[in-house]
Amino acid sequence: xxxxxxxxxxxxxxILVTLVLLAIGAAIIAYFVLLGAGPQQGVIAVVxxxxxxxxxxxxxxxxVTIKNVGSATIPSSSVTLNIAGTEITISLGEDLxxxxxxxxxxxxxxxxxxxxxxxxxxGALITQAGTLEVVFKVIKPS
Numbered sequence: 001x002x003x004x005x006x007x008x009x010x011x012x013x014x015i016l017v018t019l020v021l022l023a024i025g026a027a028i029i030a031y032f033v034l035l036g037a038g039p040q041q042g043v044i045a046v047v048x049x050x051x052x053x054x055x056x057x058x059x060x061x062x063x064v065t066i067k068n069v070g071s072a073t074i075p076s077s078s079v080t081l082n083i084a085g086t087e088i089t090i091s092l093g094e095d096l097x098x099x100x101x102x103x104x105x106x107x108x109x110x111x112x113x114x115x116x117x118x119x120x121x122x123g124a125l126i127t128q129a130g131t132l133e134v135v136f137k138v139i140k141p142s
Contacts, residue, residue, distance in 0.1 A: 042129040043070035047101055050136045052083075052115060059109040062088075064125065064134055067101040074129045081106045083123030083136070084114050092127070116140065 008016070050064035062083060068074050074096040080089045081104075088106040096102060104125075115121050118138050125132045 040072040041070050042068050042072045042074035042096070042098070044074070044096075044125075044127055044129045044132055045069045046125075046132065046134055050134050051139050052121060052136045053139045054112050054116070054141050055107060056109060058112045059107065060112045060115060062106040062108075062123065062136055063103060064106075064136070065101055065103045066096075066125070066127075066132075068096045068098050068129070070129065071098055073097050074127065077128045079104060080126040081123050081134075082126070084111050084121055086111045 044066045047065040047067045050062065052060050052062045055061045062081060064081075074092070076092050076095050078089050079092050080087060083106075086108050088108055090104065090106060092102070092104075094102075115138055121136045121138060123134050123136060125134050
């Protein structure tokens, strides 16, 4: 094979191909870094063991600690717990920043009699960030 006038030499061709591949790689990385990020949202998770204790003659207090494991702040709003046929709504009180935790205490004046014989009780915790099933450990009085 003879090199013709106007042909590119091997090293020059290798450098051009390398530069083109680097430019394509940089464009792909920029796409995923700048445009490929998902939407920010708050996500709650239960921390520790939620508990229910007797309060008063037939009431109870259900306590659960939640953590915002999402990437956005969960604004202060009402939080509802549906448990043992009872619906209890309280205020979150303050915004829950990403990584922050808070303990919620739900009080009811009735319903202990339907809980007292169980070891655990399932409930639905409804927040602005979504609905989460929570299993509470029943702490019986001694």
